[in-house]
Amino acid sequence: MANKMHVKLTLNGQQVEGLAEPRTLLIHFLRENLNVTGPHIGCETSHCGACTVDMNGKSVKSCTVFVAQANGAEVTTVEGLVNPDGSLGVIQEMFREHHGLQCGFCTPGMITRAHRLLQENPRPTEEEVRFGMAGNLCRCTGYQNIVKAILASADMLNAQKEAAE
Amino acid sequence: MIPAGFDYHRPADLASALSILQTHGDEARVIAGGHSLIPMMKLRMAEIAHLVDLQDITDLKGITVGDAEVVIGAMTTQAELIGHDGLAARLPLLREAALQIADPQVRNMGTVGGNVANGDPGNDMPGLMQCLDASYEVVGPDGARMIPAREFYEAAYFTARGDDEILTRIVIPVPAAGTGYAYVKQKRKIGDYATAAAAVLVGKGGASVAMTNLADTPVWSEEASAALAAGDIEGAVAAMLDAIDPQEDMKGPVAFKKHVAAVILRRAIAQAQARAA
Ligand SMILES: Cc1cc2nc3c(=O)[nH]c(=O)nc-3n(C[C@H](O)[C@H](O)[C@H](O)COP(=O)(O)OP(=O)(O)OC[C@H]3O[C@@H](n4cnc5c(N)ncnc54)[C@H](O)[C@@H]3O)c2cc1C
Ligand code: FES
Ligand code: FES
Numbered sequence: 001m002a003n004k005m006h007v008k009l010t011l012n013g014q015q016v017e018g019l020a021e022p023r024t025l026l027i028h029f030l031r032e033n034l035n036v037t038g039p040h041i042g043c044e045t046s047h048c049g050a051c052t053v054d055m056n057g058k059s060v061k062s063c064t065v066f067v068a069q070a071n072g073a074e075v076t077t078v079e080g081l082v083n084p085d086g087s088l089g090v091i092q093e094m095f096r097e098h099h100g101l102q103c104g105f106c107t108p109g110m111i112t113r114a115h116r117l118l119q120e121n122p123r124p125t126e127e128e129v130r131f132g133m134a135g136n137l138c139r140c141t142g143y144q145n146i147v148k149a150i151l152a153s154a155d156m157l158n159a160q161k162e163a164a165e
Numbered sequence: 166m167i168p169a170g171f172d173y174h175r176p177a178d179l180a181s182a183l184s185i186l187q188t189h190g191d192e193a194r195v196i197a198g199g200h201s202l203i204p205m206m207k208l209r210m211a212e213i214a215h216l217v218d219l220q221d222i223t224d225l226k227g228i229t230v231g232d233a234e235v236v237i238g239a240m241t242t243q244a245e246l247i248g249h250d251g252l253a254a255r256l257p258l259l260r261e262a263a264l265q266i267a268d269p270q271v272r273n274m275g276t277v278g279g280n281v282a283n284g285d286p287g288n289d290m291p292g293l294m295q296c297l298d299a300s301y302e303v304v305g306p307d308g309a310r311m312i313p314a315r316e317f318y319e320a321a322y323f324t325a326r327g328d329d330e331i332l333t334r335i336v337i338p339v340p341a342a343g344t345g346y347a348y349v350k351q352k353r354k355i356g357d358y359a360t361a362a363a364a365v366l367v368g369k370g371g372a373s374v375a376m377t378n379l380a381d382t383p384v385w386s387e388e389a390s391a392a393l394a395a396g397d398i399e400g401a402v403a404a405m406l407d408a409i410d411p412q413e414d415m416k417g418p419v420a421f422k423k424h425v426a427a428v429i430l431r432r433a434i435a436q437a438q439a440r441a442a
Contacts, residue, residue, distance in 0.1 A: 005173065022173035022216070023206075025166075044166040046204060047356055049270060058244070058273040063166075064203050065274070068173040069196070069218055113270070134355040135268030 007071050011036065012080030022068035027051045029067040030077065038078035038108045042137070049136030052109035053077050059116040061135070078108035081115055090160070091115055091153040100149030102140035110136050114150045122158060126151060168206035175218045179225070179304060179331065182217050186329045187306055189215045195331060197240060197279035200271050201288075225278070225333060230255050237335045239278025244269070246277055255339055262293045262348035262364065268356045281314070282332045284322040287358035291318060292383035293348060296364035296375040299337040305330035318382035344368035345441030349433040350377070351425050353416070360416045361426040363433035367393055367441055374401060374434075379409035379426050398434055402427050 004019040007029065018033040027044075030036045030053070039062055042050035046064040053062045054076035062070075081089045088096065091111050101107040110133070117124065117132040124132065129150050130143070138146060176182040186193050193215035196202055205211040219225055225240035230251045237246065243263045246252065253260040266272060266280070266289050280290040281301060294301075294314035301312050303326050317325045326332060340346070350362035362377040372393035375385040386408040392400035411422035 003172075021170055023168050023170050045207075046200065046271065049268075052270060059270050060274055061270045064200055064271075066173070066196075066199065066203065066216075068175075068216075069199065069220065071175075117269075132269055135270040 005068060005071070007067050009070065009072075010074040012076055020067050022066055024067040026053070026055075026062040026065040026067050026070045026075075029070075030062065030075075036077055036079060039112070040105055040108055042105065042109075047137070048106070048109075049113060050106050050109040052113045052136060054112055054116055057116075057119075059113050059135075076112070076115075078112050081111060090156050091118070091150070094149040094153040094156065095146070098145050098149040098152055100141065100146045106136060106138040106140075110138065110146055114153065117150070118154055118157060122161075123154060124151070166207040168203070169209060169212045171213050171216045173216050173218065175221055177221050179222055179333070182219060182222060182331060183304065183306065183329070185215065185217050186331070191328050193217055195219055197276040197282075198242065198274035199279075200267075200275040201279060201283045201285060219331070228252050231339070233339055235337045235339060237277050237337070239276060239282070239332045239334055241277050243267075243272035243275050243277065243280070247272065256297075256337065258293070258297070258346040258348055258364065258366070259337075261346070262289055262350075265289065265348065265350045265352075265362075271356070277335060278332050281317075281335060282324065282326060284318060284324045286321050286381050286383065287378050289348075289350065289359065289362060289377055292362065292375040292377035292385070293364045294335065294337070295383050295385035296366055296373045297337050297340070298373065299335050301326075301332050302334045302336065303327075303330040303332050309333070311336070315385050321381040340366055341368050341371070343442030344371075345437040345439065347433040347436035347440065349429050349436065351429050361422060361429045363426075363430045365393070365430075365433040365437040367434070367437045370394060372401075374405060374430070376405060376409060376426060376430065379411045379422060381410070384408050393434060398431070401434065402430055405430055 007020050008017045020029050039053050040050040042048035044063050046061050051061050051063040055073050091114050113136050129147050174185050194213045195217045225238045227238045228249050229236040247260050247263050280288050299314045312325050345367045347365050351360045359378040364375045366373045372390050374389040386405050388404035389401040
């Protein structure tokens with residue numbers, strides 16, 4: 001019982017692997033085995049969303065996924081949302097520009113969730129942003145600037161897409 | 166918040182999953198989305214030697230929308246249920262209720278089967294399924310059987326499903342055309358379980374009323390349903406208040422819960438009646 005298993009993930013586009021007990025939570029595997037410390041641990045009880053990652057194209061709270069369940073999955077963290085040259089991606093840049101963070105603790109989860117929200121709904125209303133971000137808590141900003149940053153990201157991403165077409 | 170260790174199994178089909186359950190008896194438990202089970206395991210309120218992950222069993226997935234009935238595979242996530250437009254057109258009550266469960270991340274993992282199988286009185290889908298008169302198919306070593314949702318819940322975390330059975334799908338009869346519906350839930354914040362929630366169907370000569378988190382099981386009331394079918398709203402509320410058995414907890418004292426239950430039920434009835442054709 002509790003033997004370690006061989007875990008493989010596609011993490012931010014790279015093949016990674018490690019040994020872990022099945023009971024290891026995905027967030028602990030990312031942070032402690034793989035040294036990917038973007039996703040944070042806020043509550044560890046599935047409430048705050050600081051640990052949000054993208055798993056097989058869906059936002060999930062990685063404190064409530066066993067690494068065994070995630071074995072073989074494609075996982076994206078906030079580290080994977082930078083531009084290829086290493087500069088900030090659009091959503092990251094908009095959070096900076098619109099002061100979508102203060103202490104920054106919730107930010108990796110916010111940005112990773114916002115990334116998926118804008119894939120699912122590229123032109124959200126303010127209300128849809130608030131509803132879609134309801135699984136992420138922030139104790140600093142009062143949310144106003146987070147919502148602004150996400151709406152600005154949507155505009156920017158849509159403009160980029162139109163320019164490319 | 167580290168759960169106790171376990172052996173992990175990820176069978177590819179239902180037969181293998183059932184045989185693992187048979188081999189290990191009550192030492193084994195299935196995991197669907199894990200969003201009720203993992204929190205319990207972290208608190209060490211559930212210790213499981215063998216965890217059987219159902220995620221690879223494709224037979225347990227999918228939604229079929231027929232004219233007379235709708236069939237939902239147990240491993241369909243709450244997000245998939247919400248995203249299915251054909252289902253929302255045929256049975257809008259399901260989407261309305263599912264959108265009030267937890268938050269987007271939780272709904273991406275949490276399954277319909279896990280929600281109804283769990284047996285937590287706080288879960289929203291059991292009351293909803295009782296209102297709709299759904300049945301659950303469970304499959305065990307002796308084959309498949311159907312259990313009506315109204316007979317499934319025995320006490321908190323005790324259901325009519327045997328330890329060696331897996332819930333495979335949920336069959337819901339489609340209400341008659343023109344039936345009004347509503348799911349109304351009072352919660353303290355997003356991601357919270359209901360202080361009180363009501364599922365209501367009302368149409369020509371028929372009605373069905375169930376409530377959530379006001380007893381150690383969901384409460385479908387035949388008397389309340391009959392009163393509402395006869396157009397007697399106050400009779401329906403009185404019958405429901407008689408049927409529930411709320412306990413004091415951090416959501417409030419008993420008198421408050423009964424008050425909220427009546428308010429929520431009246432709102433749900435008004436909304437369902439307004440939607441009835
Ligand atoms: C922050 C948070 C807020 C939440 N808020 C709500 C809410 O407001 N309303 C609500 O209804 N729920 C809520 N939930 C619970 C959530 O909806 C769960 O996902 C759901 O209750 C269980 O589904 P699951 O797929 O995650 O099941 P799991 O956690 O995997 O399983 C739950 C139980 O059911 C058993 N089980 C699962 N599938 C089967 C099957 N096919 N056959 C037999 N047994 C099975 C498991 O063995 C286990 O005992 C919340 C959860 C969290 C973390
Ligand atoms: S750390 Fe996962 S939800 Fe808070
Ligand atoms: S910026 Fe501090 S918690 Fe959100």
